[in-house]
Amino acid sequence: MLKKLTAISFILFLSGCNNLSIPNPMETTENTDRMITSVDSENEIMGIGSSKIGNSGTLVATGKAVRDAKEKLKSKILSEEEIVFKSFLVPADPYTKKILSPALSDLMDYAATQLVQKSVEKDTWLENNKVFVVYSISKNEVLSESQNIFIQYIDDITSKFQLIKEGVTQAQ
DSSP states (O other): OHHHHHHHHHHHHHHHHHTOOOOOGGGSHHHHHHHHHHOOTTTEEEEEEEEEOOTTOHHHHHHHHHHHHHHHHHHHHHHHHHHHHHHHTTTSOHHHHHHHHHHHHHHHHHHHHHHHHHOEEEEEEEETTEEEEEEEEEHHHHHHHHHHHHHHHHHHHHHHHHHHHHHHHHHO
């Protein structure tokens, strides 16, 4: 009986906790309005970073917020690139896919790193003893950079295969 009562109490406690709402500082109306006005969410990918202002002041906190924003932006770029790079392989035959697929993660990471370096700071603000920073990059830029890097990789592989072919031809 005591076990049943304890189990029921525990279940009621957990269901009550599920209804609790913990406020997220990124979801305040002011923050949402700032992001809406500073970033074109249909055409841009954004990363929002934040850092608490500590004893070292806003300079260090801003640096940490920028790093956080760029890490989040890179993660979102990688998600977008996964779709883009896989679409490049759609017309390829299974053998070609087998050759190219292992390199995709490295190519995506390289492209994402390049894109983060090209990203633009859209907004910075202080709120509740925290610094917030928004960085973004155009979705068109993501597609363009991904295409350029993929084409460069294909050109590099092609030239290496051409050298092998020429070596075999000369050996005859």
